[in-house]
Amino acid sequence: xxxxxxxxxxxxxxxxxxxxxxxxxxxxxxxxxxxxxxxxxxxxxxxxxxxxxxxxxxxxxxxxxxxxxxxxxxxxxxxxxxxxxxxxxxxxxxxxxxxxxxxxxxxxxxxxxxxxxxxxxxxxxxxxxxxxxxxxxxxxxxxxxxxxxxxxxxxxxxxxxxxxxxxxxxxxxxxxxxxxxxxxxxxxxxxxxxxxxxxxxxxxxxxxxxxxxxxxxxxxxxxxxxx
Amino acid sequence: xxxxxxxxxxxxxxxxxxxxxxxxxxxxxxxxxxxxxxxxxxxxxxxxxxxxxxxxxxxxxxxxxxxxxxxxxxxxxxxxxxxxxxxxxxxxxxxxxxxxxxxxxxxxxxxxxxxxxxxxxxxxxxxxxxxxxxxxxxxxxxxxxxxxxxxxxxxxxxxxxxxxxxxxxxxxxxxxxxxxxxxxxxxxxxxxxxxxxxxxxxxxxxxxxxxxxxxxxxxxxxxxxxxxxxxxxxxxxxxxxxxxxxxxxxxxxxxxxxxxxxxxxxxxxxxxxxxxxxxxxxxxxxxxxxxxxxxxxxxxxxxxxxxxxxxxxxxxxxxxxxxxxxxxxxxxxxxxxxxxxxxxxxxxxxxxxxxxxxxxxxxxxxxxxxxxxxxxxxxxxxxxxxxxxxxxxxxxxxxxxxx
Ligand SMILES: Nc1ncnc2c1ncn2[C@@H]1O[C@H](COP(=O)(O)OP(=O)(O)O)[C@@H](O)[C@H]1O
Ligand SMILES: [Mg+2]
Numbered sequence: 001x002x003x004x005x006x007x008x009x010x011x012x013x014x015x016x017x018x019x020x021x022x023x024x025x026x027x028x029x030x031x032x033x034x035x036x037x038x039x040x041x042x043x044x045x046x047x048x049x050x051x052x053x054x055x056x057x058x059x060x061x062x063x064x065x066x067x068x069x070x071x072x073x074x075x076x077x078x079x080x081x082x083x084x085x086x087x088x089x090x091x092x093x094x095x096x097x098x099x100x101x102x103x104x105x106x107x108x109x110x111x112x113x114x115x116x117x118x119x120x121x122x123x124x125x126x127x128x129x130x131x132x133x134x135x136x137x138x139x140x141x142x143x144x145x146x147x148x149x150x151x152x153x154x155x156x157x158x159x160x161x162x163x164x165x166x167x168x169x170x171x172x173x174x175x176x177x178x179x180x181x182x183x184x185x186x187x188x189x190x191x192x193x194x195x196x197x198x199x200x201x202x203x204x205x206x207x208x209x210x211x212x213x214x215x216x217x218x219x220x221x222x223x224x225x226x227x
Numbered sequence: 228x229x230x231x232x233x234x235x236x237x238x239x240x241x242x243x244x245x246x247x248x249x250x251x252x253x254x255x256x257x258x259x260x261x262x263x264x265x266x267x268x269x270x271x272x273x274x275x276x277x278x279x280x281x282x283x284x285x286x287x288x289x290x291x292x293x294x295x296x297x298x299x300x301x302x303x304x305x306x307x308x309x310x311x312x313x314x315x316x317x318x319x320x321x322x323x324x325x326x327x328x329x330x331x332x333x334x335x336x337x338x339x340x341x342x343x344x345x346x347x348x349x350x351x352x353x354x355x356x357x358x359x360x361x362x363x364x365x366x367x368x369x370x371x372x373x374x375x376x377x378x379x380x381x382x383x384x385x386x387x388x389x390x391x392x393x394x395x396x397x398x399x400x401x402x403x404x405x406x407x408x409x410x411x412x413x414x415x416x417x418x419x420x421x422x423x424x425x426x427x428x429x430x431x432x433x434x435x436x437x438x439x440x441x442x443x444x445x446x447x448x449x450x451x452x453x454x455x456x457x458x459x460x461x462x463x464x465x466x467x468x469x470x471x472x473x474x475x476x477x478x479x480x481x482x483x484x485x486x487x488x489x490x491x492x493x494x495x496x497x498x499x500x501x502x503x504x505x506x507x508x509x510x511x512x513x514x515x516x517x518x519x520x521x522x523x524x525x526x527x528x529x530x531x532x533x534x535x536x537x538x539x540x541x542x543x544x545x546x547x548x549x550x551x552x553x554x555x556x557x558x559x560x561x562x563x564x565x566x567x568x569x570x571x572x573x574x575x576x577x578x579x580x581x582x583x584x585x586x587x588x589x590x591x592x593x594x595x596x597x598x599x600x601x602x603x604x605x606x607x608x609x610x611x612x613x614x615x616x617x618x619x620x621x622x623x624x625x626x627x628x629x630x
Contacts, residue, residue: 054624079541
């Protein structure tokens with residue numbers, strides 16, 4: 001493990017029980033992710049991309065193998081310890097944005113800070129600043145329903161950045177956007193990466209792979225080759 | 228916590244009418260509780276003041292049949308001068324006097340009214356010295372020498388009994404005999420007292436040709452004696468003299484505390500009914516809240532997954548959902564308090580305006596309001612415990628896969 005490694009997967013397997021049979025959604029995945037990487041996990045639907053993201057993002061525990069975040073094996077962590085790690089170290093961006101419809105853009109961005117105990121004034125100040133950074137300074141008081149898809153995804157990215165995490169995990173972030181808006185969103189990720197954020201992007205879209213510094217091709221729960 | 232409450236609160240905004248209807252049970256339940264307690268408080272106040280007026284040292288002896296209806300003749304069902312003597316001479320009784328009551332027609336010029344006519348003595352009035360019952364707001368009280376004087380109830384002068392106004396100095400007629408009004412009694416707040424008139428007892432006895440009957444006897448216990456013990460002693464003594472078996476007496480002996488207990492007893496029955504309604508409604512409301520909370524957890528599964536992804540611990544989710552169901556209960560409670568206040572005040576209105584009594588005043592203290600709000604929040608929160616636990620225990624990865 002190199003000194004810049006922030007996430008390491010060692011022979012990770014994830015099994016799901018489906019009736020009588022067992023699905024190996026991940027089947028012996030090993031990889032290292034270094035600080036400042038821009039990684040695209042590329043694979044067809046059902047290949048295990050989201051499952052791998054869940055492992056990397058501490059949303060779920062592996063059936064076999066080990067996962068290290070900042071050198072710590074997360075295997076024996078409690079659910080609330082994992083929640084703390086997710087809240088502080090990782091920012092999630094989803095295909096369907098997953099904003100809370102009754103909260104304004106700013107309030108949505110403030111949620112991760114609430115769970116880290118950030119004070120209200122500080123939250124408003126930071127939230128507003130981040131929304132400005134993603135180009136939504138004029139939309140802070142809008143509800144998600146009043147925003148376009150691209151704007152919603154920007155709010156979601158701002159939310160992912162709320163606690164200034166090292167890593168951003170994005171699962172098909174452009175999947176629900178038209179190609180022009182998708183490009184704008186990808187630009188935000190490349191900019192963030194330039195400023196030092198580690199980006200892990202999951203997609204089935206080969207066209208997005210060109211942004212990557214490193215591509216992990218996945219098929220049937222196995223990484224094909226690393227380039 | 229403040230933030231969890233905020234998140235819970237914003238979740239209420241998206242609730243549909245259907246889920247609000249489920250709190251119907253809560254507000255019916257709370258309304259029942261609030262109206263009940265407010266009226267109970269009012270009744271308790273009434274009883275307390277009556278008790279204070281009557282005095283803790285009084286024993287009231289009244290004719291009353293305990294046997295089956297018709298088993299006692301009207302003649303047997305009276306207390307007479309002998310009974311009064313017995314009571315006056317009973318050890319521990321400081322004094323005892325009677326009040327005789329008849330219904331009779333009184334005439335004021337061309338008008339006539341049927342009212343209660345009470346025959347009292349100076350001694351009887353002195354028994355209640357200082358209490359509102361015997362206080363005159365104008366003129367003076369009855370004296371033993373007053374054979375053609377009357378003291379009238381409040382409504383005769385200030386109510387709307389008469390077209391032709393009466394006041395101190397006017398006169399009325401009973402059975403053709405003229406009585407001058409020498410005083411007006413203080414308002415008692417019920418038509419039985421406020422519409423009645425008082426005359427001297429022996430005069431009443433003469434006009435209505437009452438023999439040795441003594442009506443209702445009030446005894447005052449000597450200080451230093453236990454009122455209950457004396458009451459029991461009087462009961463035994465009278466029973467012996469009248470040669471009656473226990474449980475077949477033609478009279479009742481009650482201390483003022485026991486007398487007022489009757490009010491409480493009636494109210495306790497009403498209370499039991501209301502508490503029943505309240506309990507059923509609250510259970511129904513609680514189940515309704517639980518049901519909508521389960522629906523919410525299902526509908527918001529993905530959101531719960533998202534919250535967990537951005538750092539919410541199980542306990543964070545638990546509190547958000549508990550607060551939400553608590554707030555649902557609270558909203559039901561607030562509507563219930565308003566409804567309950569409406570019911571309480573309506574009952575008070577009927578009691579005072581329609582029936583002319585002041586027994587049932589609805590009293591709302593801030594303790595009642597705060598208490599009812601807290602209670603409804605807790606009912607709501609308790610109803611939400613299971614759904615909230617389900618929400619809290621959702622696995623983040625699986626919750627996020629939810630449509
Ligand atoms: N919670 C689960 N329960 C059962 N099967 C699952 C679960 N999550 C994923 N799978 C299965 O694991 C495989 C990989 O799924 P996923 O990681 O979502 O693929 P991708 O994101 O690449 O489309 C699929 O066959 C999927 O049906
Ligand atoms: Mg997927």
